[in-house]
Amino acid sequence: MTEVIATNETILVVGGGISGMTAALEAAETGKKVVLVEKRPYVGGRVTQLYKYFPKLCHPTCGLEINQRRAKMNPNLTIITMAEVTDIKGEAGNYTATVKIAPRYINDNCTGCGNCGKAVEAEFDDEYNYGMGKRKGAYLPHRMAMPQQYVIDPAIIGSDDAQKAKDACKVNAVDLDMQEETIEFNAGAVVWATGWQPYDANKIQPYGYDRFENVITSVEFERLADPTGPTGGKILRPSDGKEVKNVAFIQCAGSRDKNHLLHCSRICCMASLKQCTYPADDVDISVYYIDIRAIDRFEDFYQKVKAQDNVKFIKSKVASIVKGEDDSPVLHGVDTEGYNRYANQHDLVVLAVGMEPSVDKESFPVDIVINEEGFIEPASENGGIFAAGCSSDALDVNRAVQHATGAALRAVQVINRVAGTEG
Amino acid sequence: MSTNSQKYRNSFLKEVEANVEEGEWVKMCMQCGVCAGSCPLGKHWDHPPQEIFMMIRAGKREEVLSSDSMWMCTSCYNCIARCPRGLPITHIMHGLAVYSKRLGLMPDNQPTAEFGQIFWDNLMKKGRVNELKMGLSMYFKDGFSQGIKNAMANQKLGQNMMKAKRMNAMEIMGGHGVNSPGDLAKIIKKAQEIEDGNIQDFS
Ligand SMILES: Cc1cc2nc3c(=O)[nH]c(=O)nc-3n(C[C@H](O)[C@H](O)[C@H](O)COP(=O)(O)OP(=O)(O)OC[C@H]3O[C@@H](n4cnc5c(N)ncnc54)[C@H](O)[C@@H]3O)c2cc1C
Numbered sequence: 365m366t367e368v369i370a371t372n373e374t375i376l377v378v379g380g381g382i383s384g385m386t387a388a389l390e391a392a393e394t395g396k397k398v399v400l401v402e403k404r405p406y407v408g409g410r411v412t413q414l415y416k417y418f419p420k421l422c423h424p425t426c427g428l429e430i431n432q433r434r435a436k437m438n439p440n441l442t443i444i445t446m447a448e449v450t451d452i453k454g455e456a457g458n459y460t461a462t463v464k465i466a467p468r469y470i471n472d473n474c475t476g477c478g479n480c481g482k483a484v485e486a487e488f489d490d491e492y493n494y495g496m497g498k499r500k501g502a503y504l505p506h507r508m509a510m511p512q513q514y515v516i517d518p519a520i521i522g523s524d525d526a527q528k529a530k531d532a533c534k535v536n537a538v539d540l541d542m543q544e545e546t547i548e549f550n551a552g553a554v555v556w557a558t559g560w561q562p563y564d565a566n567k568i569q570p571y572g573y574d575r576f577e578n579v580i581t582s583v584e585f586e587r588l589a590d591p592t593g594p595t596g597g598k599i600l601r602p603s604d605g606k607e608v609k610n611v612a613f614i615q616c617a618g619s620r621d622k623n624h625l626l627h628c629s630r631i632c633c634m635a636s637l638k639q640c641t642y643p644a645d646d647v648d649i650s651v652y653y654i655d656i657r658a659i660d661r662f663e664d665f666y667q668k669v670k671a672q673d674n675v676k677f678i679k680s681k682v683a684s685i686v687k688g689e690d691d692s693p694v695l696h697g698v699d700t701e702g703y704n705r706y707a708n709q710h711d712l713v714v715l716a717v718g719m720e721p722s723v724d725k726e727s728f729p730v731d732i733v734i735n736e737e738g739f740i741e742p743a744s745e746n747g748g749i750f751a752a753g754c755s756s757d758a759l760d761v762n763r764a765v766q767h768a769t770g771a772a773l774r775a776v777q778v779i780n781r782v783a784g785t786e787g
Numbered sequence: 788m789s790t791n792s793q794k795y796r797n798s799f800l801k802e803v804e805a806n807v808e809e810g811e812w813v814k815m816c817m818q819c820g821v822c823a824g825s826c827p828l829g830k831h832w833d834h835p836p837q838e839i840f841m842m843i844r845a846g847k848r849e850e851v852l853s854s855d856s857m858w859m860c861t862s863c864y865n866c867i868a869r870c871p872r873g874l875p876i877t878h879i880m881h882g883l884a885v886y887s888k889r890l891g892l893m894p895d896n897q898p899t900a901e902f903g904q905i906f907w908d909n910l911m912k913k914g915r916v917n918e919l920k921m922g923l924s925m926y927f928k929d930g931f932s933q934g935i936k937n938a939m940a941n942q943k944l945g946q947n948m949m950k951a952k953r954m955n956a957m958e959i960m961g962g963h964g965v966n967s968p969g970d971l972a973k974i975i976k977k978a979q980e981i982e983d984g985n986i987q988d989f990s
């Protein structure tokens with residue numbers, strides 16, 4: 365049974381991405397008790413699936429490692445993974461949260477040795493790689509996962525594979541009898557940091573993401589470029605595994621569009637500019653765009669990419685994609701600088717998909733003010749519940765972290781008020 | 788009408804906003820190009836919708852109103868379905884065509900315009916379209932011998948329409964109509980007066 369010691373001087377953080385981690389650590393480092401609830405089997409959220417960060421082109425693992433160290437060293441912070449908040453009742457200074465915890469079938473004895481993974485045969489689509497590539501039925505979600513503990517896929521429970529995993533483990537970490545648990549605890553304030561998800565590219569019918577293998581999304585491209593990804597960092601075509609020599613990026617795929625997401629997702633221009641630096645120099649790159657939104661200091665980054673000999677910018681929202689020779693996508697449209705009609709063939713097309721909130725408008729377990737796009741508004745009606753990071757808006761990491769720090773401060777203020785009155 | 792943005796609108800954009808159906812949408816176009824690329828007949832247009840909207844905003848009155856482009860629209864609605872800004876592009880194209888005709892600026896011998904006129908004249912006689920006469924007027928609009936050629940080429944179509952009771956050979960005698968064509972004419976006249984009254988003078 366998972367034990368959580370919490371009072372109404374505890375801060376509950378929902379979602380353990382870079383924003384939730386930041387809010388939790390900032391609050392815990394002021395001495396407050398914090399419980400962080402994360403749905404995935406590991407913390408870090410979507411940045412763990414990025415190859416590099418703009419604008420510095422450093423690796424996200426670096427920042428994550430620092431956060432993980434901070435988390436390990438802080439006795440005020442409790443992290444519960446594979447858990448979701450199903451209900452929150454009460455008011456600022458006095459909430460009761462209900463949390464459902466899915467069984468991991470692996471306990472804290474796990475040393476991450478990987479013997480169970482080797483023993484199991486069943487394979488599943490690897491969600492960490494957005495379904496490109498496979499993982500075992502007993503798996504470490506990714507190399508840097510925190511906690512460094514394996515997970516057993518519920519689909520193999522009751523099979524020989526599950527038994528093989530149990531038998532292979534030398535430290536008695538496999539517990540096939542683990543059950544789903546529901547726990548309840550108190551909190552004085554809540555930081556809501558459930559982040560974002562890529563807009564469903566299947567809904568952008570003219571681009572044929574569901575029909576053409578060589579049309580992929582920007583989040584998948586991050587995985588293709590990553591040496592720990594499904595292709596070992598080689599940018600290969602999904603249809604035939606050939607090396608990509610000519611890649612196109614389509615901006616605003618699902619954003620700024622009344623048929624899809626109304627808002628500008630803000631990060632996708634920079635994400636594509638960053639991704640222009642991933643392929644080798646001899647790969648031709650075309651970026652199709654309405655306008656490039658590289659805000660503030662990012663303009664320098666834009667200018668640098670523009671100066672790259674292999675990158676071409678085409679001012680046009682692509683109208684449609686059809687399949688050409690050799691499964692190569694052919695992009696049709698008209699450019700805005702001259703109104704020239706084009707039909708351009710590329711080896712691979714990357715859709716710079718928009719960001720939408722990961723929690724559906726209707727399914728928040730607590731009454732909270734949500735805007736038209738589904739992001740949480742900073743409203744006084746929200747009481748002691750504060751949004752952090754991409755649950756509040758489409759933000760890059762830098763801005764998400766700043767926002768999360770602000771949310772932590774608001775939560776700490778509520779706790780201080782509670783502590784003051786309880787004196 | 789004293790908003791700041793007003794200053795930046797040239798007189799042609801204002802004219803379109805005032806006198807063209809759905810013209811007030813033109814300023815909303817963000818020049819993405821999706822409509823231009825989505826039009827199945829696009830490559831036959833002098834200027835795709837995206838460019839027309841830019842030309843309106845650039846004050847190119849004569850070029851826009853005498854253009855062939857908006858007459859090429861077949862109302863397939865592809866552009867409307869895809870426009871990220873929700874512009875009613877098809878309707879604006881028809882609005883521009885109607886307005887250019889009103890001003891007499893449309894290109895000579897524009898087939899869609901001629902079809903429109905023939906349709907209207909046919910309809911206004913009895914209040915219902917006489918398919919047979921409609922077809923014949925279209926065939927013979929470019930002279931007798933071209934008319935015979937057109938009729939021969941479309942013989943099969945005509946026969947099929949008769950078989951399906953979509954067209955009746957007896958219509959040549961005059962054909963069916965509404966009960967009181969005179970009243971219809973009055974209604975139309977009134978509507979035209981109202982429309983004329985709404986047109987603002989920009990010349
Ligand atoms: C293609 C692409 C490339 C990018 N590249 C960069 C870059 O180079 N540099 C940069 O600064 N930014 C980049 N970004 C943006 C960056 O990914 C975000 O800023 C960042 O992920 C925001 O973190 P977050 O914690 O707010 O959200 P998330 O990363 O989405 O984290 C949210 C966490 O909450 C968890 N969660 C969700 N729902 C629940 C629930 N109900 N209960 C419990 N937990 C839940 C999730 O599992 C997740 O762990 C990129 C984005 C894209 C699309």
Ligand code: SF4
Pocket residue numbers: 615616617619620627628629630631632633634655656657716718
């Ligand atoms: S950031 Fe760029 S690609 Fe993304 S929605 Fe905004 S303009 Fe489009």
Ligand code: SF4
Pocket residue numbers: 815816817818819820821822823836837840869870871872873874876
């Ligand atoms: S699709 Fe809409 S916004 Fe884009 S160019 Fe056409 S009218 Fe303008």
